[in-house]
Structures are given as structure tokens and as C-alpha cells.
Amino acid sequence: MKLPRLAEIGTIQRTHGVNGELQLIWTVSFDPEEQTLESVFLTIDGIPVPFFVESLRSKGDGSSIVTFEGITTKDQAQELINSKVYAPVKKTDGKSQPYSEDLVGYTVITPDGVKHGTITHVEDFSGNLVFQVRQETGNHTLIPANPDFIRNVDEDSRTITMDIPEGLP
Structure with missing residues (x-):
């Protein structure tokens, strides 16, 4: 089984x-x-x-x-x-939907393929999930894990394609 x-x-x-x-x-x-x-x-x-x-x-x-x-x-x-x-x-519509904690280690990329960084932690601020992302420079940034920003989660390549809100580094 x-x-x-x-x-x-x-x-x-x-x-x-x-x-x-x-x-x-x-x-x-x-x-x-x-x-x-x-x-x-x-x-x-x-x-x-x-x-x-x-x-x-x-x-x-x-x-x-x-x-x-x-x-x-x-x-x-x-x-x-x-x-x-x-x-x-x-699984919804054949696409796997991991729980937020499973996303630690995933790479965040923009729709045009630019690597933003790697998720190191998922924070929960009163029900609002936020990804803590380590950029290649070593800096950390917080990105809202809002479903409206997430375009795709690819478990095979361990990437999340996101529309990064303006003003975030």
C-alpha cells in the first residue's frame, strides 16, 4: 500500500x-x-x-x-x-497543494524566471502567512504568502512562482 x-x-x-x-x-x-x-x-x-x-x-x-x-x-x-x-x-485539479510548512526550502521565482531567494521559514501573523526568504546576497525579506500572489507551486523543481509586491527588496 x-x-x-x-x-x-x-x-x-x-x-x-x-x-x-x-x-x-x-x-x-x-x-x-x-x-x-x-x-x-x-x-x-x-x-x-x-x-x-x-x-x-x-x-x-x-x-x-x-x-x-x-x-x-x-x-x-x-x-x-x-x-x-x-x-x-x-490535490486540487491535479495540482498538489502543499501545506505552508512544506514550502521551506522552496525557491521563490518571479513570473519572468528571476530567482528571488529561498524560503527559510513560514511565519503566521494572526492568520496571515508570510514567507521569510533568504536572498542570494544573504539578506532576508518577508513576502506575504497571499494566494493572490502565488501563481504556481512546482513540487518537482521545488519552486514557487510569485508576483512579488512592489516595494519589497
Whole structure:
């Protein structure tokens, strides 16, 4: 069985109530009110095991309450505490959409092919993602990771083609 490419999205912190609910702490920017998540993978004995999400609601503090199919008691839920949570890299229209943390190491280029630099870190400023890019000169610049600026993400060449906003070095 070939596993999908996975990206870490959070950690199970603790149980919530007695009906198998769990508190999930997000390590990526995710809003269950605006996005859906049908399934995730948790590592159990070092092996990624799929879990189907039955319900997911935001707590508003960078965490959510999640219920997995088949996990109905507090005892079952306790077995999952401290598990890392992974999600498959999403595919839309045949194009792979990596999570922002997967983009570290990608080269940012302009539409005319000019290399701007390499992403060294992804910052989250109150839900606004920003790429920290190291230029060939060694200087760092911050570029908003706004979907309107991103034209293409090429996983094979590890490049992101972006319209760089005017005024950025």
C-alpha cells in the first residue's frame, strides 16, 4: 500500500469529555469553520494510521475539538493523547497543494524566471502567512504568502512562482 505524502498539522493534547472527543492543537493555520478535514493520520507505534473525522469544531485558541469515527469512549481517546496528527497533501485539479510548512526550502521565482531567494521559514501573523526568504546576497525579506500572489507551486523543481509586491527588496 502506497501512503500519501503527509504533512504534520497538529498534536492531540488531551481528552475532552467522556464521549471520545479530543483536543487537537494546530501546528498550521487551520479554521474548521472555513475548511474541511475528512480524514487524518495519527502515528501509532511509528506507523501512520488513518482516522476518519466525525466532527470538528474550533475552540478559538489555536485548537479544536475533534471526534474520530470509532473512538467513542474516554479510554479509547486517552490512547491517542500526544499523537502527532498528519494530513495528506491536498490535490486540487491535479495540482498538489502543499501545506505552508512544506514550502521551506522552496525557491521563490518571479513570473519572468528571476530567482528571488529561498524560503527559510513560514511565519503566521494572526492568520496571515508570510514567507521569510533568504536572498542570494544573504539578506532576508518577508513576502506575504497571499494566494493572490502565488501563481504556481512546482513540487518537482521545488519552486514557487510569485508576483512579488512592489516595494519589497
